[in-house]
Amino acid sequence: MRLRKLFxxxxxxxxxxxxxxxxxxxxxxxxxxxLWPGPEGEAMQKVVDAYNAGQGKKDGVVVKQVLLSRDxxxxxxxxxxxxxxxxxDIYFTASYLVGQHAPYLSEIKGVKDKIYLKASIDGLKVxxxxxxxxxxxxxxxxxxxxxxxxxxxxxANTAKYKQISKTVLGKELSPxxxxxxxxxxxxxxxxxxxxxxxxxxxxxxxGYALPAKNLLYNTMIWxxxxxxxxxxxYANGKPNLNTASGKAAIDVYRTIYxxxxxxxxxxxxxxxxxxxxxxxxxxxxxxxxxxxxSELSKTGATSGKVGIAAPPGQGQRTHVHALAVGLxxxxxxxxxxxxxxxxxxxxxxxxxxxxxGGVPSMPEILNTMVSTNASFANIxxxxxKYGYSESAGAREFDIYAKLAEVLSPAWVGQKTADEVASxxxxxxxxxxx
Amino acid sequence: xxxxxxxxxxxxxxxxxxxxxxxxxxxxxxxLGIKTSLSRDLLSEFxxxxxxxxxxxxxxxxxxxxxxxxxxxxxxxxxxxxxxLLGFALALVFDRKFPGKRTLFSMVLIPIMIAPSLMAVMxxxxxxxxxxxxxxxxxxxxxDISIFDKRYVFFTLVALDAIQYTSFAFLLVYAALQNIPQQxxxxxxxxxARYRQVIxxxxxxxxxxxxxxxxxxxxxxxxxxxxxxxxxxxxxxxTSTQTIGIYIYKTxxxxxxxxxxxxxxxxxxxxxxxxxxxxIKQFRLDIK
Numbered sequence: 001m002r003l004r005k006l007f008x009x010x011x012x013x014x015x016x017x018x019x020x021x022x023x024x025x026x027x028x029x030x031x032x033x034x035l036w037p038g039p040e041g042e043a044m045q046k047v048v049d050a051y052n053a054g055q056g057k058k059d060g061v062v063v064k065q066v067l068l069s070r071d072x073x074x075x076x077x078x079x080x081x082x083x084x085x086x087x088x089d090i091y092f093t094a095s096y097l098v099g100q101h102a103p104y105l106s107e108i109k110g111v112k113d114k115i116y117l118k119a120s121i122d123g124l125k126v127x128x129x130x131x132x133x134x135x136x137x138x139x140x141x142x143x144x145x146x147x148x149x150x151x152x153x154x155x156a157n158t159a160k161y162k163q164i165s166k167t168v169l170g171k172e173l174s175p176x177x178x179x180x181x182x183x184x185x186x187x188x189x190x191x192x193x194x195x196x197x198x199x200x201x202x203x204x205x206x207g208y209a210l211p212a213k214n215l216l217y218n219t220m221i222w223x224x225x226x227x228x229x230x231x232x233x234y235a236n237g238k239p240n241l242n243t244a245s246g247k248a249a250i251d252v253y254r255t256i257y258x259x260x261x262x263x264x265x266x267x268x269x270x271x272x273x274x275x276x277x278x279x280x281x282x283x284x285x286x287x288x289x290x291x292x293x294s295e296l297s298k299t300g301a302t303s304g305k306v307g308i309a310a311p312p313g314q315g316q317r318t319h320v321h322a323l324a325v326g327l328x329x330x331x332x333x334x335x336x337x338x339x340x341x342x343x344x345x346x347x348x349x350x351x352x353x354x355x356x357g358g359v360p361s362m363p364e365i366l367n368t369m370v371s372t373n374a375s376f377a378n379i380x381x382x383x384x385k386y387g388y389s390e391s392a393g394a395r396e397f398d399i400y401a402k403l404a405e406v407l408s409p410a411w412v413g414q415k416t417a418d419e420v421a422s423x424x425x426x427x428x429x430x431x432x433x
Numbered sequence: 434x435x436x437x438x439x440x441x442x443x444x445x446x447x448x449x450x451x452x453x454x455x456x457x458x459x460x461x462x463x464x465l466g467i468k469t470s471l472s473r474d475l476l477s478e479f480x481x482x483x484x485x486x487x488x489x490x491x492x493x494x495x496x497x498x499x500x501x502x503x504x505x506x507x508x509x510x511x512x513x514x515x516x517x518l519l520g521f522a523l524a525l526v527f528d529r530k531f532p533g534k535r536t537l538f539s540m541v542l543i544p545i546m547i548a549p550s551l552m553a554v555m556x557x558x559x560x561x562x563x564x565x566x567x568x569x570x571x572x573x574x575x576x577d578i579s580i581f582d583k584r585y586v587f588f589t590l591v592a593l594d595a596i597q598y599t600s601f602a603f604l605l606v607y608a609a610l611q612n613i614p615q616q617x618x619x620x621x622x623x624x625x626a627r628y629r630q631v632i633x634x635x636x637x638x639x640x641x642x643x644x645x646x647x648x649x650x651x652x653x654x655x656x657x658x659x660x661x662x663x664x665x666x667x668x669x670x671x672t673s674t675q676t677i678g679i680y681i682y683k684t685x686x687x688x689x690x691x692x693x694x695x696x697x698x699x700x701x702x703x704x705x706x707x708x709x710x711x712x713i714k715q716f717r718l719d720i721k
Contacts, residue, residue, distance in 0.1 A: 071664075075686035078476050082691060100689055103479035214669025216687070265562045265579035267670045268586070273561060280563035394477035398688045405497070409671030412583055 029336035033090035043358035089331040095123030099394040119387040120322035120361035132324035134361035165189035179309035209277035209286035210262040216400035228313015239425035250417035293375035320387035469695035476689030488696035501680040520602025553664035609643035
């Protein structure tokens with residue numbers, strides 16, 4: 001019995017000593033990174049796994065990804081940042097937020113600008129310092145049903161189109177079957193033509209799916225309308241929405257809603273509902289995020305029939321932003337986190353990211369993957385040709401939210417453009433102080 | 434003398450855990466909230482600077498704050514009345530024997546067991562005009578309505594809140610009903626009282642304290658409504674369905690103005706605090 005106890009103790013002691021000897025070899029610094037769930041988080045997990053299994057071992061770094069909620073990641077980060085927390089080493093951010101986050105981020109040095117889309121990498125600079133590393137590039141496409149747009153060219157439809165455009169818009173317009181060259185009048189007339197209220201033969205109930213919820217991301221989409229009509233938030237440093245172009249842009253949304261070219265329910269719509277309206281066959285077109293392409297091209301009524309065009313307007317522009325990661329200034333593991341960020345800025349890492357469903361901001365990778373996602377070609381073209389962001393400084397994010405709040409009653413006809421335009425300008429003035 | 438001193442020491446020792454708990458989890462956060470409300474504390478600015486009463490001036494002049502307060506009060510009153518009435522009616526139905534009562538009883542309680550945010554996400558799916566089960570079902574009967582149409586959105590929100598919380602009112606009323614002695618009903622029956630008279634003259638007066646507590650709890654709870662409305666409407670269109678909770682949340686975490694959000698919270702407490710003694714007195718809650 002005594003011998004048995006001694007034997008057990010000897011084994012336990014040996015295991016302890018062996019463990020202590022082995023431990024330093026594998027001791028790695030854990031870097032904690034925040035991302036949000038969804039395609040970005042899933043794709044990033046593959047990159048994290050590859051790093052931890054390979055380069056991470058050489059660097060002595062283990063990365064742990066923490067996914068917060070998709071809706072409130074930035075709110076939780078705001079609380080962490082304000083508390084100067086060191087709990088997470090890497091924060092999730094975006095070009096529209098980096099101005100707000102910059103005081104809590106360390107500058108990232110040694111980033112090769114040339115391998116990224118210019119709009120994406122430049123959008124993450126604050127006072128010429130690179131404050132975050134781009135992941136996904138997001139911009140907007142005008143999605144439309146190719147089968148329906150092609151049907152417009154028949155003589156019967158042309159006559160009907162003219163009559164409907166006269167009724168709805170007060171102008172007799174001819175069909176334009178090339179959405180790439182649409183003005184907003186063309187888009188509205190086409191939407192009216194494919195709305196059953198005006199054309200009972202329309203295969204879609206509504207011509208348009210309007211994301212009009214009071215949500216800051218919906219302001220980003222509305223901005224395309226504003227820019228397409230020659231407007232901008234500011235002109236010569238002064239608020240510029242209480243102008244003809246600002247009011248015209250509000251009236252485009254107002255017309256779509258009040259003329260019932262979109263569902264009455266769209267006053268509460270955002271990304272998911274807009275997609276559902278298109279794939280269910282209830283709506284014919286929508287200005288929507290590029291990320292929707294993979295769903296729209298393979299699902300329901302839009303499967304194999306979805307076309308992509310730049311946002312309408314004479315001064316065509318699309319909002320573009322980059323989702324990104326930045327280094328927490330208060331992290332106690334700056335060196336380890338820098339090693340991971342360095343890896344993340346390489347083409348192989350972003351190739352893994354793209355292969356897992358991400359949309360990296362590197363043209364070289366997007367070009368090689370056009371065969372798997374045709375919209376990648378449009379991302380490169382449109383980001384370069386039409387890509388634009390307001391760059392309103394540290395409070396850009398606040399402005400998006402405030403404009404959604406101020407403008408959305410007019411988008412859905414509760415107020416007029418005149419009633420909200422001055423309030424929008426007041427908000428722009430106060431938030432750019 | 435020694436005994437008195439010993440009693441005092443014992444009292445302090447016994448009260449200490451509660452005092453520590455209150456100090457750390459109530460007094461300290463309130464102090465921080467008041468301090469923040471007197472500061473310029475923006476997420477986009479690293480430094481926090483004293484702001485005096487600027488945030489309070491801004492809040493008192495902000496029409497959005499008052500609109501949110503008005504909507505919240507209206508919403509709280511309407512849902513409290515609706516849920517109180519439905520809960521009472523449901524309790525009366527369940528206060529008699531019928532086949533399947535146990536199963537139905539359990540089913541009625543299910544909504545209250547689900548997290549409001551989860552319910553809201555579920556509603557977004559099942560009530561969606563394009564992919565939702567309920568609009569699809571209604572369309573088969575020729576009813577083509579948009580449940581989230583801006584004209585109906587207030588009623589939709591009230592209905593969804595009622596689906597979730599009527600069971601709370603029902604449960605409390607039902608429990609109170611079980612405590613009413615059967616003899617009272619028997620005496621009323623002998624005296625020839627009709628069902629309506631029994632409800633008005635006997636049941637309701639006896640249930641008054643329980644109904645008062647339900648009303649107070651639901652008022653307080655619905656005043657704090659956040660998740661369901663935030664997920665479903667984001668407070669919109671515009672600010673037409675924005676509760677005071679959503680207003681404070683957006684001010685702090687989206688606009689990144691912690692000073693202003695704290696000022697809104699403090700103002701809200703100052704506005705509501707004088708009402709509490711009146712509510713307690715009105716409902717005759719015997720707090721000693």
